[in-house]
Amino acid sequence: MNRTMKSIIFATTLVIAVMAGAVPSVAEDVEKVFKFYCAQCHGESGDGKGINVTEDFPVTPRAFNNAAEMNKLTDADLRNVIHEGGPIASKSEMMPPWGKTLSDEDIDNLVIKLRALCQCKGKQG
Amino acid sequence: MKTFMSLITGLALTGFMAGNALADAAAGKAAFEANKCAECHYTQGPAQEKTIDDVWAKKGPELWYAGSKFNADWLGAWLADPKPIRLLAFNSLSDPNPGDHPKLAAGDAVSVKDFLMSLTAAEVEAGSVKAKKNPKGKLIFTKKMPCSGCHQYPDKSGNRGGKSGPSLVEAGLRLNPDWILAYLQHPAVFKPVKDMPNFVGILSDKDMINVSRHIASFKP
Numbered sequence: 511m512n513r514t515m516k517s518i519i520f521a522t523t524l525v526i527a528v529m530a531g532a533v534p535s536v537a538e539d540v541e542k543v544f545k546f547y548c549a550q551c552h553g554e555s556g557d558g559k560g561i562n563v564t565e566d567f568p569v570t571p572r573a574f575n576n577a578a579e580m581n582k583l584t585d586a587d588l589r590n591v592i593h594e595g596g597p598i599a600s601k602s603e604m605m606p607p608w609g610k611t612l613s614d615e616d617i618d619n620l621v622i623k624l625r626a627l628c629q630c631k632g633k634q635g
Numbered sequence: 636m637k638t639f640m641s642l643i644t645g646l647a648l649t650g651f652m653a654g655n656a657l658a659d660a661a662a663g664k665a666a667f668e669a670n671k672c673a674e675c676h677y678t679q680g681p682a683q684e685k686t687i688d689d690v691w692a693k694k695g696p697e698l699w700y701a702g703s704k705f706n707a708d709w710l711g712a713w714l715a716d717p718k719p720i721r722l723l724a725f726n727s728l729s730d731p732n733p734g735d736h737p738k739l740a741a742g743d744a745v746s747v748k749d750f751l752m753s754l755t756a757a758e759v760e761a762g763s764v765k766a767k768k769n770p771k772g773k774l775i776f777t778k779k780m781p782c783s784g785c786h787q788y789p790d791k792s793g794n795r796g797g798k799s800g801p802s803l804v805e806a807g808l809r810l811n812p813d814w815i816l817a818y819l820q821h822p823a824v825f826k827p828v829k830d831m832p833n834f835v836g837i838l839s840d841k842d843m844i845n846v847s848r849h850i851a852s853f854k855p
Contacts, residue, residue: 538686538687542687542688543687545728546687546690546830547830549728550728550785550797550799550830551784551785551797551799554728560728560799561723561728561729561797561798561799562784562785562797562798562799564797564798566783566795566796566797567784567797595781603778603779603780603781604781604784605781606780606781606784606832607832607837608832610832610833610834610835610836610837611832611833
């Protein structure tokens with residue numbers, strides 16, 4: 511298959527994927543992404559005290575400024591739990607799956623943002 | 636001959652009634668504009684939001700599929716006497732809903748309701764969801780999925796749940812059950828950008844029906 515042909519197929523697939531509304535392909539500014547999607551539970555400063563955390567909330571969302579806890583997780587762990595939701599890491603289902611909502615690039619940027627919040631590198635692995 | 640006559644009368648009556656609803660919708664559109672509703676609500680689809688900034692710039696929810704989303708009786712009553720739906724002020728994660736939505740005079744409320752009920756979306760399939768207590772849907776809503784983390788819902792011990800999403804306490808009175816399913820199935824049509832996760836590919840169609848039925852059974 512020649513180059514042009516390949517890129518046409520690639521472009522068409524991309525257009526179809528975008529039209530199907532599967533996953534947005536354009537990454538947004540990570541500060542906005544965090545505030546829009548995560549702050550409602552994890553708090554705007556990442557302290558785990560978002561507006562949804564009332565006395566009805568069964569678990570405390572992870573405080574991202576807790577370096578001790580955040581250091582137990584690798585970057586791959588973070589990526590995985592953001593993508594698939596709490597149950598993939600044997601955590602609460604109150605942590606939603608974002609893989610059908612956010613692009614991979616958005617999730618990668620969030621991992622960097624969480625590492626800035628905990629000021630920690632995480633478990634290496 | 637008698638049958639024929641009543642057939643004619645019947646037909647004429649139907650035509651008259653249909654014409655009337657159209658007239659009301661037209662009057663409602665005029666009242667919608669006169670009352671400056673369009674300053675905060677757009678009524679022409681498709682969805683316009685492409686980025687988070689687009690969502691934050693909005694002053695009120697889009698209404699271009701209002702006729703598919705709402706129960707007509709609820710809508711007419713709400714327009715004349717609006718009560719808070721979201722717990723928080725629009726687009727805020729801290730301020731309570733001020734509860735200051737503009738109110739319409741009784742006559743305008745009826746015609747604006749007719750106008751809004753004429754705005755429908757093709758993706759909503761009539762009769763796809765019957766409101767009914769549904770144990771599977773309940774399990775999804777409260778246990779398997781994080782729905783209750785962001786939405787208030789009625790429980791034996793009172794209303795409970797999160798605050799960032801619209802309250803679903805009155806969902807059984809407010810929402811068309813078929814729309815709830817369409818909303819879950821077609822996020823790109825109704826809410827291309829939103830702070831609720833997309834569940835397509837996470838919940839099966841069957842489970843989307845189950846949870847829609849459960850939500851449609853909510854009454855205060």
